[in-house]
Amino acid sequence: MSKQQPTQFINPETPGYVGFANLPNQVHRKSVKKGFEFTLMVVGESGLGKSTLINSLFLTDLYPERVIPGAAEKIERTVQIEASTVEIEERGVKLRLTVVDTPGYGDAINCRDCFKTIISYIDEQFERYLHDESGLNRRHIIDNRVHCCFYFISPFGHGLKPLDVAFMKAIHNKVNIVPVIAKADTLTLKERERLKKRILDEIEEHNIKIYHLPDAESDEDEDFKEQTRLLKASIPFSVVGSNQLIEAKGKKVRGRLYPWGVVEVENPEHNDFLKLRTMLITHMQDLQEVTQDLHYENFRSERLKRGGRKVENEDMNKDQILLEKEAELRRMQEMIARMQAQMQMQMQGGDGDSAVHGHHV
């Protein structure tokens, strides 16, 4: 079979058409059958509208019977991790979405330890994946690694708080951070622009690595390029979440009803909800890739470097132990060979002595 230049043979009827242009379709069909997995983590102080936003984004009710704890209970609690999984299907494509919530973050008076739990959770998922990957049965690895973290910034401050900066610096090498300004309906347009600029400046000042949308390829169409450019210019997204249907201007929209007007969730002039949703959907694959290629590989190389000294992880030590055992085996063999050689010499030397010598060994 002769391989021809693909650009010259697009028409299937043309002689020499091989047909591997069909590969993307095959991949598509396979992945549709397999379904997609995505893990999203939401972090932010309580009362910023995280749950409402997640419900609005995926048009589900992930938290049906939610009891918001009172302040007295909050004092004793530490940060907890709650993961809820939901299977969403749209036009035959299955998405297994896991949302990891972090209630208790930022609630306590002293928040010094509040992100330790979160970091150890992320590391644990990486650890588990590493373990599965190094194991024997690699067919059904469940990917629970956190692919994206929405970090909710309060719109009431003047930018990032010390806690925000400390947390983002602690996890920016482990997970893709997407900063989101919550409850954006409390800001006028000017205030919003000011706050966004302020946050971007502070992120740069503290060298925090947030997730950057990849530039559109040069061969994509103009619309896509324009869309990507708009998305990039709007980071961090300022969003409003709601699942209530309000009647406005004759049609039913999702929004929030105030005495002075209606804030529409899906109106791009009111907030960036649509942009956030577009970004999440069109870049879901890219988020997973970056997690796999960058964050996971970082974690893996760190782990393997440290591996010899740790006792808990058996896999790392097995190779070491094998090597050691082999070395020992070789040593024993050498010793036996030496003894045998000596015995030979003794035997040649004299009968009685060899027995004595033999015992010495």
Added chain:
Amino acid sequence: MDPLRQSPSRSSSRASSPRTLPSEMLGYVGIEAVLDQLKIKAMKMGFEFNIMVVGQSGLGKSTMVNTLFKSKMWKSTMPGLGVPTPQTLQLQSVTHVIEESGVKLKLTVTDTPGFGDQINNDKCWDPILGYINEQYEHYLQEEILITRQRHIPDTRVHCCVYFVPPTGHWLRPLDIEFLRRLCRTVNVVPVIARADSLTIEEREAFRHRIQENLKTHGIEVYPQQCFDEDINDKILNSKIRERIPFAVVGADQEHIVNGRCVLGRKTKWGIIEVENMAHCEFPLLRDLLIRSHLQDLKDITHNVHYENYRIFRLNESHVLPRGPGWVNLARAPASVPAPAGPQANPGPSKVGGWAKDNSDEEC
């Protein structure tokens, strides 16, 4: 203006005089003219009012103060980039004299930037408590002098407005700790800040939960129930207590709405009018602080909180060990600098003698 000619019905709305026979029956004496004399004196002297605003940065404290007194007390802009957030809590006071219809008000506003902004907010209320007690101490020192000033400058905090962030859920542990400690020392008025992020239903639910929280923890905010003097007070104050904490929005920009010029915030989906009761409860806060309860705030500060402090100080200089903010009551001779913190006591008997003499004088 002949005081004798004026009709008796012009007296203040809250009649506190005991039951007397109507003066027409016995002949008009003219005692009520005393009210006018008081008024003239008060207008000459002017009023003082000290208010403190506490809350996390960005909750609109400076804007709220500007809106309350309709003047630019503060530049309500964000701090510039590169200015680090204060590592410890620093209190800043600004004093202005504002005048309206011949009545002068010397207004002091104390701001608390950096409150609740750090990662570790433990004991962030200590500087605030220290400041309040320091003002009481200054007043006390002036009061116990042998030759006192005619009019002691009053820097005591009359009212502390606490800004609760509009999470919509409950009071945070930080809020509860702070309120618990402060309501015993000063009049505290909690408000829900930036209330334009809550719908009306969310507002009511949040308000109920906060009231529940306050009751559970035994926090008595202003107007305190135990200081209601008579039935009129009770009715008036109960109405206020039902609506505490007020959901307020602050704005210092004017916009044109229906031909009127109003203070408000302009967004793409509407204009939030600050003085419109349907939009937010700012008028209630303003009425409470300025129009109806200003004198009451000062009276309670003077008669209750300051007296508590004074009793505590006089007692402790005898027996109790020094606590935070303890100041040596005895004015030591010139070598020792003015009391500002725990200092070596020159001699317990001397202090005790001084204090005892004082209490004899005062009582």
